[in-house]
Amino acid sequence: MPPAGVTVAMSEQASSCVVCGDGEARPVLVKDGWPLVRCVGCDLVSVRPLPDADELERHHEQSYRDGAYARFAAAERVRETVARHRLALVRPLAPTGPWLDVGCSTGAFLAEAAAAGIEAEGVELAAPAVAAARTRGLRVHHLRAEDFRPERRYAMVTAFDVIEHLRDPGALATRARAWLAPEGVLVLTLPDLASLPARVLGRHWFYCAPPDHLHYFTPATIRRLLAGHGFADMTIRPLRKPLTLEYAGEQLGRQVPRLGAAVDLLAAAVPARWRGRPWLLPLGEMLVAARPRADR
Numbered sequence: 001m002p003p004a005g006v007t008v009a010m011s012e013q014a015s016s017c018v019v020c021g022d023g024e025a026r027p028v029l030v031k032d033g034w035p036l037v038r039c040v041g042c043d044l045v046s047v048r049p050l051p052d053a054d055e056l057e058r059h060h061e062q063s064y065r066d067g068a069y070a071r072f073a074a075a076e077r078v079r080e081t082v083a084r085h086r087l088a089l090v091r092p093l094a095p096t097g098p099w100l101d102v103g104c105s106t107g108a109f110l111a112e113a114a115a116a117g118i119e120a121e122g123v124e125l126a127a128p129a130v131a132a133a134r135t136r137g138l139r140v141h142h143l144r145a146e147d148f149r150p151e152r153r154y155a156m157v158t159a160f161d162v163i164e165h166l167r168d169p170g171a172l173a174t175r176a177r178a179w180l181a182p183e184g185v186l187v188l189t190l191p192d193l194a195s196l197p198a199r200v201l202g203r204h205w206f207y208c209a210p211p212d213h214l215h216y217f218t219p220a221t222i223r224r225l226l227a228g229h230g231f232a233d234m235t236i237r238p239l240r241k242p243l244t245l246e247y248a249g250e251q252l253g254r255q256v257p258r259l260g261a262a263v264d265l266l267a268a269a270v271p272a273r274w275r276g277r278p279w280l281l282p283l284g285e286m287l288v289a290a291r292p293r294a295d296r
Helices: 053-066 068-074 076-093 108-115 127-134 169-179 196-204 219-227 245-255 257-269
Strands: 024-031 034-039 045-047 099-102 120-124 140-142 154-160 180-191 231-243 279-292
Touching: 024 196, 076 108, 076 154, 076 180, 076 231, 076 279, 099 108, 099 169, 108 120, 120 127, 127 140, 154 169, 169 180, 169 219, 180 219, 196 279, 219 231, 219 279, 231 245, 245 279
Parallel strands: 099 120, 099 154, 120 140, 154 180
Antiparallel strands: 024 034, 034 045, 180 279, 231 279
């Protein structure tokens, strides 16, 4: 790999930038054998070359079964708390009508929406997650987002912690635009590379996790991606995640053992009644809302 700061032209086998199409990039770092580079044209940081689709699908299936994401999927109370918090944030943004949750996992958000009287369905690729969602009576389509052909349009399309995982995030934006009603809204949550935790922790940031996360957006780069795929009227805000101190310590300890240990010490020091309470923690995420341009 070239030394830091050296501009390189990517080979024909490697992908060009998914935001601006530029093929030149500067090396940023290598983590767990995966090279991350910064696009010369727009500053998007991505894994390059990207793993192929089959490799990614195998990786995500394994993560659901016994990898990092399995621990989150098994933490039912945490999932419910996060879903409830998200619903409170996004519900005021949507006009009346059905919702679609892309990458709905085991259906925690769909369940919260249904409990609030909202008609919602989901799309999910991982078979174990689909099975778990369907046992709860939730309507979940087991297929890739690119293969989904809805029979109606939606007032809201949500994709929580999804777009950073995709080889081609622009394709999802294009599809979401077609799925939305004219006054509908697309809502994303995703890591923010410009956030303070990302800038302070660098390679040890919780969300610096290739190949789970392939693209590392900032507000500027996600705005440019969505604008290039037919969206306007965008709002972007920092996002905190409601987690218990115990769960946060476990998760952070995987990336930064000392930080995880510090959170564990804090959890041990607080009164017992506070240990199971969710706290809104600044992990370095953002919430993005955008509407289709009127010229579609």
